[in-house]
Amino acid sequence: MPAFTIQAERDQLVVDRLRAAFPDGVVADEQFHDMRCITVRKEVLHPALRLLRDELDFNFLTTLCGMHHPAGAGAEERLGLVVHLNSFRHRHRIRLKAYTAMKDPVFPTFTDLWPTTNWMEREAWDFFGIGFTGHPDLKRILNMEDFPAFPLRKDYPLEDPTREDKDNSMFGR
Amino acid sequence: MSTPMRPDHWQHDLVKAGEHKELNVLNLGPTHPATHGIFQNVLTMDGEYIQSAEQTIGYIHRAFEKLAERRPFYQITTLTDRLNYCSSPINNMGWHMTVEKLLGIQTPERVDYLRIIAMELARIADHIICNAVIGVDTGALTGFTYIFQDRELIYDIYEEICGARLTTNMGRIGGFERDFSEAAWRKIRHFLEHFPKKLKEFESLLVRNRIFMDRTIGCGAFPLDRALAYGFTGPNLRACGLDHDVRVMDPYCSYEKFDFTIPIGTGGDTYDRFMVRQREMWESLSIIRQAVEKCDRLADRTTYKADVPEWVLPPKEEVYNEMEALIYHFKIVMGESEVPAGEVYHCVEGGNGELGFYLVSDGGRTPFRLHFRRPCFIYYQAFPEMVKGIMLSDAILTMSSMNVIAGELDA
Numbered sequence: 301m302p303a304f305t306i307q308a309e310r311d312q313l314v315v316d317r318l319r320a321a322f323p324d325g326v327v328a329d330e331q332f333h334d335m336r337c338i339t340v341r342k343e344v345l346h347p348a349l350r351l352l353r354d355e356l357d358f359n360f361l362t363t364l365c366g367m368h369h370p371a372g373a374g375a376e377e378r379l380g381l382v383v384h385l386n387s388f389r390h391r392h393r394i395r396l397k398a399y400t401a402m403k404d405p406v407f408p409t410f411t412d413l414w415p416t417t418n419w420m421e422r423e424a425w426d427f428f429g430i431g432f433t434g435h436p437d438l439k440r441i442l443n444m445e446d447f448p449a450f451p452l453r454k455d456y457p458l459e460d461p462t463r464e465d466k467d468n469s470m471f472g473r
Numbered sequence: 474m475s476t477p478m479r480p481d482h483w484q485h486d487l488v489k490a491g492e493h494k495e496l497n498v499l500n501l502g503p504t505h506p507a508t509h510g511i512f513q514n515v516l517t518m519d520g521e522y523i524q525s526a527e528q529t530i531g532y533i534h535r536a537f538e539k540l541a542e543r544r545p546f547y548q549i550t551t552l553t554d555r556l557n558y559c560s561s562p563i564n565n566m567g568w569h570m571t572v573e574k575l576l577g578i579q580t581p582e583r584v585d586y587l588r589i590i591a592m593e594l595a596r597i598a599d600h601i602i603c604n605a606v607i608g609v610d611t612g613a614l615t616g617f618t619y620i621f622q623d624r625e626l627i628y629d630i631y632e633e634i635c636g637a638r639l640t641t642n643m644g645r646i647g648g649f650e651r652d653f654s655e656a657a658w659r660k661i662r663h664f665l666e667h668f669p670k671k672l673k674e675f676e677s678l679l680v681r682n683r684i685f686m687d688r689t690i691g692c693g694a695f696p697l698d699r700a701l702a703y704g705f706t707g708p709n710l711r712a713c714g715l716d717h718d719v720r721v722m723d724p725y726c727s728y729e730k731f732d733f734t735i736p737i738g739t740g741g742d743t744y745d746r747f748m749v750r751q752r753e754m755w756e757s758l759s760i761i762r763q764a765v766e767k768c769d770r771l772a773d774r775t776t777y778k779a780d781v782p783e784w785v786l787p788p789k790e791e792v793y794n795e796m797e798a799l800i801y802h803f804k805i806v807m808g809e810s811e812v813p814a815g816e817v818y819h820c821v822e823g824g825n826g827e828l829g830f831y832l833v834s835d836g837g838r839t840p841f842r843l844h845f846r847r848p849c850f851i852y853y854q855a856f857p858e859m860v861k862g863i864m865l866s867d868a869i870l871t872m873s874s875m876n877v878i879a880g881e882l883d884a
Contacts, residue, residue, distance in 0.1 A: 333575070333815065333816075333817050334574070337816070359701060362704070362827065363831060363844065363846045365831065365844040367833070367842055384818055384846075388715075388717060388722070391723065393723075393818070395818065415702050416702060416703045416854065419851070419854045423850075427538070442534040443534065444531075452538060456539075458539060458542075
């Protein structure tokens with residue numbers, strides 16, 4: 301399938317350019333189904349996105365969302381940021397990831413590259429507590445402003461733990 | 474890059490620094506009949522003109538991404554129904570295809586065509602709502618009352634396919650729960666025969682209507698470069714003049730076998746958005762017609778699901794009489810079917826643009842993380858920039874032509 305070869309070549313081109321520009325910035329490089337996923341170090345994510353946008357034609361940011369990995373299997377607890385980019389010219393999509401430790405979960409804002417990340421960053425802040433320095437208006441977006449937790453973290457229970465009107469002892473919860 | 478047609482009279486002079494002027498604050502929403510959904514806009518007004526707008530959203534936030542982390546894969550379909558509830562089948566199919574990509578399931582040709590029929594019907598239903606409501610917001614109620622009868626026909630077809638009308642929960646991972654019935658085919662053919670007349674009638678009420686044109690051309694125009702920076706997709710992006718459509722750029726579900734054009738606008742104003750949706754309905758009709766023909770020509774007349782017994786519920790008579798069917802039934806209902814670890818991103822062209830599912834699986838019975846890329850949530854950010862300096866009544870029109878659906882906005 302020729303289309304597939306072209307995509308594989310472009311994937312490799314992206315990885316090579318990132319490795320050349322940030323010699324120890326690329327942590328991992330995996331292929332998941334139809335998309336290449338490149339994990340970079342936290343400090344490198346912003347310059348890497350700028351490079352992809354300006355030099356490799358990735359004109360469109362599709363999504364930016366948070367992720368939470370609790371401690372386990374030898375790894376420390378960490379928060380992640382996942383970005384999907386799309387190049388309309390080459391019909392090429394790519395995924396970038398960066399992880400941050402829990403004690404300083406802050407990234408530089410990406411709104412200077414794509415204004416569309418404004419609400420996506422607010423969503424990541426709202427649900428995961430990932431901060432973005434330089435964001436024009438970083439506050440909660442879907443939850444109420446005095447909400448006491450970051451609900452999409454794995455340690456947040458699905459059911460409200462503060463409720464006293466329900467007796468769950470019969471339901472094994 | 475085209476500059477939008479924006480005649481001077483659309484743009485009001487904004488207050489300059491140092492100039493003294495009394496501004497007043499107007500709350501548009503949370504519940505306001507003209508917003509067609511529960512979201513609030515705090516507008517700073519200079520008379521009738523909008524100086525700035527600030528949005529508050531999240532009034533119907535239901536934490537779908539968190540809920541999904543506790544549900545087996547097949548139960549998440551019902552969550553996707555409630556994203557863009559004007560075109561639920563597209564969301565359902567998008568989710569099924571995402572899981573199929575993760576599991577490596579190849580769907581048979583006929584399943585793809587059946588899905589395309591359902592998805593394109595949903596697209597027409599979605600566009601009918603948006604365009605009819607643009608008419609209502611300009612004061613033309615007649616078109617709305619006529620065309621909604623035909624949306625009813627689409628809902629009757631849904632009912633025949635899956636038993637539900639609004640939150641459809643249509644199809645299963647791997648195909649459909651049952652084949653389209655004779656009545657469903659009859660209703661689809663009836664729709665294909667009668668809808669073009671009605672759509673034509675609807676068009677003749679608005680498209681070349683002097684009042685409607687004066688009201689919408691130039692209203693809420695948005696240039697293409699800003700639209701791309703704000704992550705617009707779907708009809709709103711195409712109205713700005715770029716022929717980007719996921720069905721063509723990243724074909725899924727055999728769309729590459731279909732012949733259709735992507736309509737585009739020039740100035741990205743309300744009229745362009747209206748016209749793009751209008752043309753798309755005609756294209757969708759043609760796609761449905763092609764899909765029905767392809768189904769008729771296929772030698773295979775009965776396949777409605779892929780051969781994946783661990784995902785598609787077996788028929789009841791088999792469950793009661795055969796051991797394998799009973800085992801699979803039990804495994805599916807308890808959410809115990811094997812899922813490989815991995816992550817996928819799959820996107821479909823929803824009614825409003827690129828609807829994406831980012832699914833991370835750690836091999837457990839539920840997703841580790843599921844993120845919905847909701848087109849509404851992403852393009853609605855641009856609203857303050859779009860309405861800056863225009864009149865309140867035009868802002869209402871801009872909003873309805875963007876087709877902001879609260880369910881998709883808040884997830």
